[in-house]
Amino acid sequence: MSGAERPPLTPRFRGHYGALARGPPNTEYRACMAFVLSEENERELTEILARYPNKMAACIPALHLCQNANGNWLSPDAIQFVAARLELSPAHVKGVVTFYSLFNEHPPGKHQVWVCRTLSCALRGSDEILAHCQKRLGVGVGQTTADGRFTLRTAECLAACGTAPVMQVDKTYYEQLTPEKVDRILAGLAKD
Amino acid sequence: MLKRTDYLTKNYGKPDGFGLSAYEASGGYRAVRRVLTMPKEAVIEEAKKAHVRGRGGAGFDCGTKWSFMPKPGSKPHYLVINADEGEPGTFKDRTLMEQNPHSVLEGCMIGCYAIGAHACYIYVRDELHLAKQRLWDAIRQVRAKGYLGELPFGNNYPLEIYVHTGAGAYICGEETSLLNSLEGRRGEPRLKPPFPAQAGAFGCPTTVNNVETVAIMPTVFTLGGDAFSKLSELHAWNDGGVRLFGVSGHVKRPGIYECAVGLTLRELIYDLGGGIEGNRELLGVIPGGSSCPVHLPNEVVHVPNNPKFEMFNGRSILDLPLGVDPFRTVGSMLGTCCAIVLSDAADPVIAMQNLMRFYKHESCGQCTPCREGCGWLERIFDKVVEGKGTIAELDQVHEIASNITGNTICAFGDGAAQPALAFVRKYRDNFEDYILNGGRSQTGRLTV
Numbered sequence: 053m054s055g056a057e058r059p060p061l062t063p064r065f066r067g068h069y070g071a072l073a074r075g076p077p078n079t080e081y082r083a084c085m086a087f088v089l090s091e092e093n094e095r096e097l098t099e100i101l102a103r104y105p106n107k108m109a110a111c112i113p114a115l116h117l118c119q120n121a122n123g124n125w126l127s128p129d130a131i132q133f134v135a136a137r138l139e140l141s142p143a144h145v146k147g148v149v150t151f152y153s154l155f156n157e158h159p160p161g162k163h164q165v166w167v168c169r170t171l172s173c174a175l176r177g178s179d180e181i182l183a184h185c186q187k188r189l190g191v192g193v194g195q196t197t198a199d200g201r202f203t204l205r206t207a208e209c210l211a212a213c214g215t216a217p218v219m220q221v222d223k224t225y226y227e228q229l230t231p232e233k234v235d236r237i238l239a240g241l242a243k244d
Numbered sequence: 245m246l247k248r249t250d251y252l253t254k255n256y257g258k259p260d261g262f263g264l265s266a267y268e269a270s271g272g273y274r275a276v277r278r279v280l281t282m283p284k285e286a287v288i289e290e291a292k293k294a295h296v297r298g299r300g301g302a303g304f305d306c307g308t309k310w311s312f313m314p315k316p317g318s319k320p321h322y323l324v325i326n327a328d329e330g331e332p333g334t335f336k337d338r339t340l341m342e343q344n345p346h347s348v349l350e351g352c353m354i355g356c357y358a359i360g361a362h363a364c365y366i367y368v369r370d371e372l373h374l375a376k377q378r379l380w381d382a383i384r385q386v387r388a389k390g391y392l393g394e395l396p397f398g399n400n401y402p403l404e405i406y407v408h409t410g411a412g413a414y415i416c417g418e419e420t421s422l423l424n425s426l427e428g429r430r431g432e433p434r435l436k437p438p439f440p441a442q443a444g445a446f447g448c449p450t451t452v453n454n455v456e457t458v459a460i461m462p463t464v465f466t467l468g469g470d471a472f473s474k475l476s477e478l479h480a481w482n483d484g485g486v487r488l489f490g491v492s493g494h495v496k497r498p499g500i501y502e503c504a505v506g507l508t509l510r511e512l513i514y515d516l517g518g519g520i521e522g523n524r525e526l527l528g529v530i531p532g533g534s535s536c537p538v539h540l541p542n543e544v545v546h547v548p549n550n551p552k553f554e555m556f557n558g559r560s561i562l563d564l565p566l567g568v569d570p571f572r573t574v575g576s577m578l579g580t581c582c583a584i585v586l587s588d589a590a591d592p593v594i595a596m597q598n599l600m601r602f603y604k605h606e607s608c609g610q611c612t613p614c615r616e617g618c619g620w621l622e623r624i625f626d627k628v629v630e631g632k633g634t635i636a637e638l639d640q641v642h643e644i645a646s647n648i649t650g651n652t653i654c655a656f657g658d659g660a661a662q663p664a665l666a667f668v669r670k671y672r673d674n675f676e677d678y679i680l681n682g683g684r685s686q687t688g689r690l691t692v
Contacts, residue, residue, distance in 0.1 A: 103406045105320075105446050111428030112411050116370070138428070151430040151608075152411030154370050166371075170332040171534060171598050172492040172584055174690045208414065208602050209332045210371055213492035213582070214499045223373040 087129035093121050097137070107138045111148055114138060115155060124164065125156040161196040161203035163241050165189075166220040169206050172213035181217050182206065184231040188238060201242060245477050245565075246511045247504040249486045251463040252456075256343045256500075262378055264385045267346035273391060275465035276353045280399040287358040291461070293469030295476075295484030299336075300326055300417075300454030301533060301579045302655075303568030305482065306461075307469075309451060312441040313359040319448040321361040324426060324440075325352060327368040327375070327455045328410055328417040331533035332602060333584040336488040337455040339500050341368065341375035344459065345382040351458030352405050353396065354465065359451050364405045366455075367422050370412055379407050414606035418654045419452040421608065432610045433654035456488055477506025478567040481552075489566070490582030491517040494524070494590065494692055509539070510562040513585055521692045524587040528670070529562075531571065532579025534599050535659030537666030538592075539576065547573055577662070589692045592671040593678055596664065597625040598690070603660035614657035617648040621664055628675060631682040638675055641668045 089097065100113045114137065118130045126149055135142040149155045167182045186192060189202050196203045212218040215227035219234070226237055254270055255261030267273070279287055292307030313321060325348070329337040340348060352364045368376050383405055386392050396403045408426055410416050416425045420434035423445050444450020464472045464485070473484030483505050492498045495517030503516075509529055513519070520526055528538045543561040547553040553573060556564055564570055571578040586595060604622040609615045621644055627633040645661035652658070668675060677683055 103408075106427075108428035109426060109446070112425065113409060116409060116411065140428075144429075147430055148428065151432075152413050154412035169598075170602050171595060171690075172333050174595075174598050175493045175584070175586065175590060177691045179690070207371070208605055209330050211329045211335045211338045211369070213333050213335045213584070214490060216492060216498070220371060225374070 087118070087122070087127065087133040089118070089121055089133075093117055108140060111138055111140065111145065112152070115145070115149060119155060123159055125159045162201050163222055164203045164205060165238075166205045166207035166210070168208070168210045168212070168216070168218045168220075170209040172209075173216040173218055176216040178217040180231065181219065181229050181234060184234055185219075185238075188235065202238070245504070245506050245508075246515055247475075247477075247506070249475070249502050249504060251486055251502065252340065252344055252347060252459060252488065253500070253502040256339065262343050262345055262382075264346060264382065264389070267344070271466065272346055272462065273350055273386075275462040276350050276357075276391075277397050279354050279357055279465055280397055280401060284358060284360065287354070290469040291358065291464060294464040294472045295479070295482045296457060296460060296464060296472075297483050297568045298454055299456035299460075299487060299580065301331070301535075301577075303483075303572075303578060306453065306457050309441075309453070310355070310358045312439075313451060314441070314449050316360045320363070321359055322445045322448055322450040323352060323356045323359060323361045323364040324419075324423065324445055324450055324452045325364065325366040325455055325458060326417060326419065326422055326452055327366055327372075328414075328422060329372075329455075330369060330414040330417055331535065331580060331582075332599065333492055333530060334490065334533045334580040334582040335492070336490050336500050336580065336582060338372055338375055340455055340459050340488070341372065342378055345375075345378045346386070347459040347462055348379065348455055349382055349386060349405060351461040353391070353403055354461045355451070355453060355458050356403055357401060359449075361451075362402050362404065364403075365408045365426055365445070366405065367408050367410060367416070367426055369410045369416070376407055376409060383407070413608070414602075415608040415654075415656060418656060421654065422452065423450065430608075432608050433656075435653055460485065460487070475504045477504060478565055478570070481567055481569045483567040483569060487581060489516070490580075491585060492582065493585040494521045494587035495519065495585050496521055505567060506565045508563050508565055509583060510560075512566070512583055513562075517585065520585065520587045522587070522589070524589055524692065527586045527588045527590055528592065529586065530584040530663070531566065532577065532581050532583065534584065534602070534663060536577040536579045537575075537662050538586075538670060540670055545574055587692060589687055590690050591683075591687045592667060592674050593625070593629060593683065593686065594688065594690055596667040596671075597622075597629050599663055599667075600625050600660070603656075607656065607660070611652040611657065613648045613651045614660065617644050617657070618660050620644050621660070628678050629683070631678060633675075633679045635676065635679055638668060638672075638679065641665070 100110050114134050131145050135145045169178045210218050217229045218227050255266050288310050296306040297303040356364050392403050394402050413431045416422050416431040418433050421431045425431035440450040473479050476484045486504050490500050497518035501516045526541045530538050539561045545556050545559050568578050600622045604618040607614050607618045624637050645665045648657040648661040
């Protein structure tokens, strides 16, 4: 079907997911989307797609790629982009996004701080670490600091029980924490 | 019996110990060269002789699992490695992927060959960024060397290994849910049958193995299956070789220790772990990840009418060898062999509340008994800690937990119900103290 046969997509008709939610995914509509990947990321997406026997399997890696390219969150446009590229319904992709806890549907702060609070860490003082983070950053769990620099979160078991208590900041683990160590880590990140 | 070994851990902690040169210098990639020239049936036979029990928690014999794969047909076969390590207390697979990634890759190659697969996916949880990076680096190194690709080591058996990443869901450690997640769906477990060996990843025959299970395979083929199995004290129980033991919580030296199978909890806590922090008394120990029932130090093994068990009867549970079958026979679970130790400074009621919050958070929500039951249990424990609980509600824990057990698609429900039942039964006095006296004589905290 050529583009001319369809009614043009006007902003009036585009709901949360646009008209795509009502019809089969169609790559012709890519032009309508606000979300695009850089050339380098496009190359990586092609590489990801080559790893799997079908396109659906690339769903989670593709969402990670888009999330990283989009300031650590997945906008409705990004979800629609992944759906169109992988020939899935946006509802499927949205279902995947809401199932997994590491996909953000709202923009987080520049640095995301996860403090593990499951039993092994709790036995070695994660409550104190979490309380210290809250006090130092001045926010509660799940909140972002006013300057948009940090989002504080709790994590369930980060698989580093032998070096508890543990927190993860962005992609790095910090282990055997003490309140002083947390101060040094957060102070270092507040500068960059 | 305490017998430390270093087949997997010899390069741990060394700078560049995770690199290809260090791995090859210690005999790496020799086993797979030999395996690729053997007939497949011989590879599976050798693996069976080694009695490698699955290291992910279920303890199923690895060679037997491989033998369930159908004969090569029209559909491709897949090997999927479960590296979605997230069981509270378990942290062994992360050390393997970060500090010995090449043993994982060599194991994957052996596994692929044994089950007739040409592609292997390693499903790593997203949080383990360093592990993913080390695995990808290792894959690139060996591909450049020609160990992977069209002609690995010059044999006409194309092999590819890919790292796939999750996105933060404990349930994806369940094998069918992991397969759903690999296929790009929500990570909800599938009904069995069909088992993955018939219809797994992408509807094709698939074997799902734990990271440690495959990582030990190069050692199995270096030593020979029988010799490997005999390293274990439980060789007669078909539980062979060496494995990684972890200990965390209130011990002086928490960490990962590689030992022959047959180690006891007492040796793990007092010899390897260095004893209880602050020289306190032991309150309880969870033997292998939080889904196993907690054990008190005064528990005595008693299994009547079982000739195999006569030698263990009358011993403390702390002196029972950590093997899959001994722990199953006493009604417990070995799980991943990574123990969580609680000293008498810890409040068992708060510990239970902590664990139940975890299970409530991680239930995927597919089956009603687990989705609702975990929430109800969490609320009951919250009320107990706040001093608003009742004895009737404590009894209700048994009812709810029994109604979760066996009524769900996957084993997550059982894994959530078992610790609740064990804690409430074994620490009943502490729970009642919270209800009757507001927990005045309890410590009210978890730290030493």
